[in-house]
Amino acid sequence: MNIPTHKQALLGLALLFLPKLIHAMPVNWLAPDLERIQQQAQDEDKLFIIYFSADWCLPCQWMQENTFQDAELSEYLGTHILTAKADLNQAASKVLQHQFEVEAIPTILVFSPNGKLLDRREASIEARPLLRWLKKLDKPTNHISATLPLINDKMAMDAPQPTIAFSRPALIPEEEDNAPMLSNTSSTSENQAPPLLVLSGEPIAAIQTNFAPRSGMSYGVQLKNVLVDYPTAIRLVGELERKYEQSTELKPNGQGQFYLVLGDFTTTGKAHQFLHFLQRNDREGEVVLLSNK
Known part of the structure; x- marks a missing residue:
């Protein structure tokens, strides 16, 4: 098919400027309304x-x-990822900074559709590594899938399952029956100073600063209304760890049955964040103190 000369010229100009037009597509930044x-x-x-x-x-x-x-990055973000920008000049963003303990900028937090914090990057990053990182996290297991049914203490035991490896001993005879319970108040006190910030990452040189050491305590989320025998508990540990990608421990009640405690978090804020995720998936629980490391 013959194309008139002037149309050929227009087509050539379009092809010439097409990469620039694609390059100029902006990222659609949403307001940081969590x-x-x-x-x-x-x-x-x-x-x-x-x-x-x-x-x-x-x-x-x-x-x-x-x-x-x-x-390529902007196209992937526009198609596969929702993007929100938290400008730390704004009060609402400072609340999120405090909530997620952001101590350096730029920082990128990646969440699953259900609100689970999957990973974080506290440094500037180029487009290709950022794209590879996001694609690695954007896997089927991090998307919405059928949640496990609510656990019933009358569940029948399945066929024998392989032994589950725990992150710490499953049974500790000396462990107290009633671990201290934490209230469902905010993870940070009203008088606590906001975390310090540091500019970080390549290709801009980082500005170093020192941060206060953490308390050394660790916290987990104990599932409510879940009290099962040992064989059932062992089976459920494997299911819960595969589902939530969190370590799971057994807490004896002193009468041959066990509570299930998920996670090993260094702050109450992170524990409450995971508890909030569980509640959105129809699971009740409470934050408990695990140990003093």
Whole structure:
């Protein structure tokens, strides 16, 4: 088919500028409204990220001008990932900073559609490594799937299962029956100072600073209304660890039955965040103190 000369010229110009047009496609940054973006992520079954930055942060400026201008990355974000930007000049973003203990910017937090924090990166990053990281996390097991049914203490025992390896001994005779329970109050006190910030990551040199040491305590989430015998507990440990990707321990009640405790978190904030995730999936629990490391 013959194409008129002027149309050939227009087609050539279009092909010439097409890469630039694709390159210029902006990332659709949503407001850092955690509840709203979680709901949208569930509705669309997409992972979502929260990108912490500020206009005075040089590494953040570098990422805005380079990383997020990459055509392949911006196309992937627009198709597969919901993106929210938390500007630390705004009060709402400072609440999220405090909630997720963001101590360096730029920081990217990646969440599953159900709101589980999958991973975090506290450094500036180029487009290709960022894309590979997101694709690695964007796997089927991190998307919405059928949740395990609520556990009933009358569940029948299945066929013998392989031995499960625990992150710490499953049974500790000296362990007290009633571990201290933590209230469901906010994970941070009102008088606690917000975490310090440090600009970090290549290709912009990091600014070093020292942070206060952690308390050394660890916390887990004990499932409510779940009290089972030892064989049933062993079977459920494997199911829970595969489902939630958290270590699971047994807590004896002193009468031959056991509670199930999920997770090993260094702060109450992280434990309450995981508890909130469980509650959205119709599981009740409470945060308990595991140990003093």
